[in-house]
Amino acid sequence: MTAPARPRTSEQLIRAEEPVLAHNYHPLPVVVARAEGSWVEDVEGNRYLDMLAGYSALNFGHRHPALIEAARRQLDRLTLTSRAFHNDRLAHFAERLAELTGLDMVLPMNTGAEAVESGIKVARKWAYDVKGVPDGRATIVVAAENFHGRTTTIVGFSTDETARAGFGPFTPGFKVVPYNDLAALEAAVDDTTAAVLIEPVQGEAGVIVPDDGYLAGVRELTRRAGCLFVADEIQSGLGRTGRTLAVEHEGVVPDVLLLGKALGGGIVPVSAVVARREVLGVLRPGEHGSTFGGNPLAAAVGSAVVELLETGEFQRRAAELGVLLRDGLTDLIGRGVTGFRARGLWAGVDVDPALGTGREISERLMREGVLVKDTHGSTIRLAPPLTITAEELRSALGALEKVLV
Template sequence: MTTVEFRTPGALADAERWTAHNYHPLPVVVAEAEGAWVTDVDGRRYLDFLAGYSALNFGHRHPGLIAAAHAQLDRVTLTSRAFVHDQFATFCRGLAELCGKDLVLPMNTGAEAVETAIKVARKWGYRVKGVADERAEIIVAANNFHGRTTTIVSFSTDPEARADFGPYTPGFVVVPYGDLDAVRAAITPNTVAVLMEPIQGEAGVLVPPAGFLAGLRELCDTNNVLMIADEIQSGLGRTGKTFAIEHDGVVPDMYVLGKALGGGIVPVSAVAADQAVLGVLRPGEHGSTFGGNPLACAVGAEVVRLLATGEFQERSARLGARLHAGLEAMIGHGVVAVRGRGLWAGVDIDPALMTGRQACERLAERGVLAKDTHGSTIRLAPPLVVTEEDLDHALAQLAAVLKG
């Protein structure tokens, strides 16, 4: 009798031994991936319903994106911004046009893009609005997630993200998410910006009340305050439109982008704004060695071309309706509430049944990968290339988990 030796336990043990414990991953070790599916080191296939927190909107190894990366790898991968390369303007122009803005400033990670937005907003406040030095304030929302740098965690309300990392950066005012009156009360002559996620991802895919984002736009206009939309998770097709804020007919002063912008191949992020905002920066005041590198720009430019067709936004809207209909049918049958837009959902599991972590572990046993957050909530964000059959399969597995 042949004994099958599985590689997963050893790989997990090695990871546990040699890495800092800043994550608590599911016991799955991925070795290959394509489209909406991944395969582990033992050959078991899983349907990816997390998509790298939206970094994989176009699926694993999208042929067009892989081809763009391969072609660029054979030419040049890094120059630093000390020089200009032939992919830079193509990417920046394409992304600026996609956003309807004058300028783009490319970086690498989402957190870097948020830091960029904070620096630009402060500089704009001092140079354009006339706020006194060191007095600039930015209004943010409770339960936000914008990254994990020391400045960003300074205005987090999540104890896990914030505790023990002080002293904290001043200059931020936290208000309840979706509370327009609270924003209005928080605005002072020193307010330079309001930084918000159009849909809060880490908090459980929270959609703001109707009229909130439009009201926020009006408040910013009235008080000469920049409106900054963090679309790192919600943007680039995830919700059925290019940007989640479009559902409310609102255009921010600055978009903060990342994750899907790199096509799941390289980290690419950016801020996009008009000349009146991004034009405050001068050489030497901000930058990154790898920001806007040739490989990143080649992949990012292809991402922009994919989004320009509208195909992925349409798929997200159409298949998202199917996803949400299936999830809403589970309310009262192990699900307490469902939120989200497009192919993005926060699902509150009945805490009497199990935690979100337990739900994700049981889904993984059934070949579906998802991520928990805040107790009994799970997040679902399949790649936009997912099929109807894939969706129905994942919904069936979730229903089976809830039945026990």
């Protein structure tokens, strides 16, 4: 019997996915086969400018040479030991990451959602062991329109019904307040509050940038209330906003920092909880863990990512090119764009609904050779690799103008 022909075209490959992949995504109809820098190529050889960068997981572009070399060197030596043993890469990674963030200790994990779940556990343990909250009564205050991941605990305190519906019952112990509202936050904090968990910029909600002073206000409020400030910088961190961390725009140092996405350089999943010593120090052997967390391959790649950030080059590029991005979007106000929010090389762009949904705009841009992702309604997100050139960024803005005007 002759074996069926292997799918080769984009259309064939997309059809082949239908019966065997869970339908939890609705990707654009492009099948990527190769990538380099800011560009990807599909199976037919068509090239696209990547203006999403894996939701910030590809901050340093596709296949950055320093990161690929670090991974290759480590692949030839050691990939996994589990945390049952020490490995020769982990301490170096943790030390460099702690120094980069200005904090003391690192809990290595794999995915962003794992970092958030770990941060929740650490905050509760700290509340019981250090703050003295009665057992089982610790609460965590979060912001409406948040996106911290997809696990059942996390979607339980989401306000997005698409994420929540059909997945309960949910874990108790969370209070939801409006984002960017210090008065509402202060009213929600009480003696049971272990932590306030927020994104310094809300990415999934449409790149929502809070008012000046909000993050500093959260820091001061949590300090007065004797609870932890946990900053989820999984999307906003590691150069994206023009600073190493988005909280740096207000000179704020949180008690706990959640990192992921770009920490793995687009090569392997790497995440981390980084915190003050007296916070992460509450964990004891057996209370938390991960087979792959802190594996040598991840530590080698993560160390190389930290080395790239230590130069400051990518933070400067994001800040400088962010001006070009904002200026280009400002020129489109009233010409198909009704509004936008931007910080560094990151923008949420509201398109006139009369011109189409965010999905439809994304599909039109795809046909112009530019890849973006929609979010709610007629909003699209722009988050190119920090390696993008000014010429490439202008090209993407030109394509957006073409599909709108």
